[in-house]
Amino acid sequence: MGRLSRRELLAAAGAGVLALPRVGLAQAAVVRVGLAYPRGQYFFDPAGVWIPHGGTVRWEFAFSGGVGALMGVSVTAFHPANENHELRIPAAAKPFDSGPMNKAASGFIRFEHVFDEEGTYDYFSLTHESIGMVGRVVVGRPGGPGEQPPGYGARDGRAPMFPASAVILNACPSQQIVEKKTIPYPRDLVVRPYPYGETR
Amino acid sequence: MTHVSRRSFLETGGRAAAIGALAGVWRPSVVGAAAVPAAGAADWTRFGYDLHNTRFNRNEKTLGPREVARLKPKWTFDTIDGWPIQSTPTVIGDTLFFGAGGHYYSLDSASGRMNWSFDTGIGGEWLANWLLPGTRSSAHYHEGRIYFGTGLCNVHCLDAANGREIWKTAIESRKEMMASMMFSPVVYNGNVVVGYSGSMAEIVCMHAETGAVRWRFRVVKDVPEKYQTGGASMWTSAAIDEQQNAVFNVTGNAKAFSGPTLYANSLIAHDIDTGELLWAYQAHPQDIHDLDFCAHPMVFDAVSPQRSRGDVRRCVGAGNKANFVCLNRHTGEMFWKASLNAPSANSGPLICATAVAYNRVYIQTANPTSRPTLGLSAALNAYTGDVEWLTANEGLQASPIAVANGVMYQGLVNPAKIQALDAETGQQLWEYDMRSAVRGGMTIANGALYASNGEGGGWQGQKTPYPHSIHCFTVDGK
Numbered sequence: 001m002g003r004l005s006r007r008e009l010l011a012a013a014g015a016g017v018l019a020l021p022r023v024g025l026a027q028a029a030v031v032r033v034g035l036a037y038p039r040g041q042y043f044f045d046p047a048g049v050w051i052p053h054g055g056t057v058r059w060e061f062a063f064s065g066g067v068g069a070l071m072g073v074s075v076t077a078f079h080p081a082n083e084n085h086e087l088r089i090p091a092a093a094k095p096f097d098s099g100p101m102n103k104a105a106s107g108f109i110r111f112e113h114v115f116d117e118e119g120t121y122d123y124f125s126l127t128h129e130s131i132g133m134v135g136r137v138v139v140g141r142p143g144g145p146g147e148q149p150p151g152y153g154a155r156d157g158r159a160p161m162f163p164a165s166a167v168i169l170n171a172c173p174s175q176q177i178v179e180k181k182t183i184p185y186p187r188d189l190v191v192r193p194y195p196y197g198e199t200r
Numbered sequence: 201m202t203h204v205s206r207r208s209f210l211e212t213g214g215r216a217a218a219i220g221a222l223a224g225v226w227r228p229s230v231v232g233a234a235a236v237p238a239a240g241a242a243d244w245t246r247f248g249y250d251l252h253n254t255r256f257n258r259n260e261k262t263l264g265p266r267e268v269a270r271l272k273p274k275w276t277f278d279t280i281d282g283w284p285i286q287s288t289p290t291v292i293g294d295t296l297f298f299g300a301g302g303h304y305y306s307l308d309s310a311s312g313r314m315n316w317s318f319d320t321g322i323g324g325e326w327l328a329n330w331l332l333p334g335t336r337s338s339a340h341y342h343e344g345r346i347y348f349g350t351g352l353c354n355v356h357c358l359d360a361a362n363g364r365e366i367w368k369t370a371i372e373s374r375k376e377m378m379a380s381m382m383f384s385p386v387v388y389n390g391n392v393v394v395g396y397s398g399s400m401a402e403i404v405c406m407h408a409e410t411g412a413v414r415w416r417f418r419v420v421k422d423v424p425e426k427y428q429t430g431g432a433s434m435w436t437s438a439a440i441d442e443q444q445n446a447v448f449n450v451t452g453n454a455k456a457f458s459g460p461t462l463y464a465n466s467l468i469a470h471d472i473d474t475g476e477l478l479w480a481y482q483a484h485p486q487d488i489h490d491l492d493f494c495a496h497p498m499v500f501d502a503v504s505p506q507r508s509r510g511d512v513r514r515c516v517g518a519g520n521k522a523n524f525v526c527l528n529r530h531t532g533e534m535f536w537k538a539s540l541n542a543p544s545a546n547s548g549p550l551i552c553a554t555a556v557a558y559n560r561v562y563i564q565t566a567n568p569t570s571r572p573t574l575g576l577s578a579a580l581n582a583y584t585g586d587v588e589w590l591t592a593n594e595g596l597q598a599s600p601i602a603v604a605n606g607v608m609y610q611g612l613v614n615p616a617k618i619q620a621l622d623a624e625t626g627q628q629l630w631e632y633d634m635r636s637a638v639r640g641g642m643t644i645a646n647g648a649l650y651a652s653n654g655e656g657g658g659w660q661g662q663k664t665p666y667p668h669s670i671h672c673f674t675v676d677g678k
Contacts (some may be wrong), residue, residue: 039488039489040487040488040489040490041488042457042488071429071455071456072399072423072427072428072429072430072455072456074427100426100427100428100429102376102399102427102428102429126427126458127423127427127429127456127457127458128456128457130457130458130459130486131457131486131488192488192489194489194543195484195487195489195491195522195543196484196485196486196487196488196489197482197483197484197485197486197487198483198484198522198543
């Protein structure tokens with residue numbers, strides 16, 4: 001990524017000059033891919049992250065104590081090419097999908113993606129979206145289909161948006177991501193009754 | 201040959217001398233260097249004692265409430281590789297089978313001397329990890345053969361007489377799937393049924409003669425197979441209902457949540473010959489809280505407290521970390537559910553701490569989240585689930601219990617003890633301090649108690665200053 005585009009971006013952001021992004025150009029923003037809080041939550045933390053145009057996000061996943069069975073966690077863009085999900089990334093952007101993050105040579109599982117198009121990117125874990133394992137990346141200025149309300153694609157026959165996923169996405173307003181750079185995983189919003197599904 | 205005469209003969213004479221002397225009397229092809237064990241009066245043939253997984257030795261008549269106070273150690277046998285013991289010994293007459301670490305063993309049940317040991321191939325890097333390797337599977341003895349699984353997710357069929365392998369089947373050998381078999385096989389009608397734990401659990405039925413797989417049931421079908429996940433680990437053993445030709449299994453929680461996660465956290469009934477799913481009961485859909493079924497399914501008939509004519513419930517019951525459920529074994533409909541603990545990932549009747557006898561369900565439950573932590577032993581009415589007696593233990597527990605002749609036998613983790621309780625009242629009759637946490641199952645067979653010492657959950661393969669052993673207790677140690 002050239003300096004020019006960054007200058008352009010800063011100029012466009014206007015007041016944003018004062019809130020220079022902490023994410024360097026060379027280094028990537030890191031999102032932790034978590035297994036579980038004691039309450040059984042699977043998460044991306046931070047749930048919302050800002051990067052400059054052309055920046056990189058790296059998702060990291062660590063087994064605890066070298067032991068752990070595969071969870072099939074993935075980093076997958078909301079895009080019709082990915083299991084018919086609604087489009088929630090810029091129309092010109094290529095859909096990304098890590099596939100199941102199962103192979104760990106070093107104990108750490110990583111996935112990196114370079115974001116070449118400005119706008120709002122929503123992504124999910126293929127096997128855990130039903131319990132709210134989703135996240136948002138804002139690249140430069142927010143915009144595009146990701147700004148539509150979660151679930152808008154259902155009328156076009158796209159896969160339904162799980163309520164817990166909508167809760168997390170709604171807790172990550174793009175403008176707030178731009179201002180704060182990161183929004184931590186809002187773990188208190190999707191707590192399930194314990195034990196879930198038990199009738200007494 | 202009669203069983204009694206052979207046993208008494210072996211007890212009086214040395215084993216080698218006996219076999220040498222008998223070789224000329226009996227058919228050499230059968231006896232040879234080592235004979236198939238002759239059945240005893242009150243054998244313990246598999247993990248759950250019988251096909252119903254009752255863990256109740258109904259044939260035991262020697263050890264009773266009056267005798268247990270005189271239980272004394274008779275012999276101990278230390279594992280070769282120093283590994284803790286988590287399995288339940290199988291006892292057939294004069295022979296005891298058990299597995300731990302990298303070996304499966306055959307011992308003389310009267311003296312503790314080793315007949316043979318079998319190297320399961322577990323070693324090297326596998327030994328560096330507590331959860332995956334080792335052997336927690338208990339052997340099922342059937343017609344001169346034993347069947348067991350290992351931490352490498354292999355199932356072995358051995359000649360019980362000499363430990364020679366008849367067949368071995370690798371159920372899931374892809375290392376990244378972290379498959380491990382703590383499950384104890386059940387052998388019925390030419391079938392061997394196993395389950396395993398790991399990324400993606402399956403119930404597998406094999407041909408008992410050859411080990412060839414007859415059918416597989418991948419538990420969490422909601423999760424596409426390409427994701428190599430799903431969870432629903434199986435930790436225990438299966439139970440059989442001969443009338444329905446059904447096999448019952450219980451599963452742990454799911455690891456991925458693409459749908460309702462059927463059939464994770466469930467009690468499942470299959471036709472054993474065809475693998476047809478008969479019914480399933482899911483205790484917790486989409487369970488993200490790790491409330492596995494960690495106690496074995498048990499098949500039993502429960503009689504109404506009113507003793508109304510014909511009022512018998514045909515039950516299958518099993519404990520998960522939130523409660524114990526008792527279902528109609530023909531339909532899966534619920535009869536009753538009882539909870540003696542707050543649900544948590546470490547609560548409930550851990551590691552198969554249940555048994556069924558005398559129209560009662562015997563259960564230990566762990567309450568690690570209470571202050572102070574609370575371990576309970578209780579007897580529930582098998583028909584209603586009502587508590588008949590309940591007693592607090594000195595600590596928590598995580599080992600399979602056993603019931604025989606009016607006595608319930610149990611192990612504690614900390615303090616490390618084995619105890620005998622009156623099965624009618626819960627009153628403690630006897631206890632014995634063990635070297636380390638009791639994790640293996642209690643076995644009562646032919647007038648002896650067989651127990652073992654293992655390690656708690658924090659053990660990571662370190663050397664211990666004491667051995668891990670099978671302990672045999674008899675009246676006055678005789």
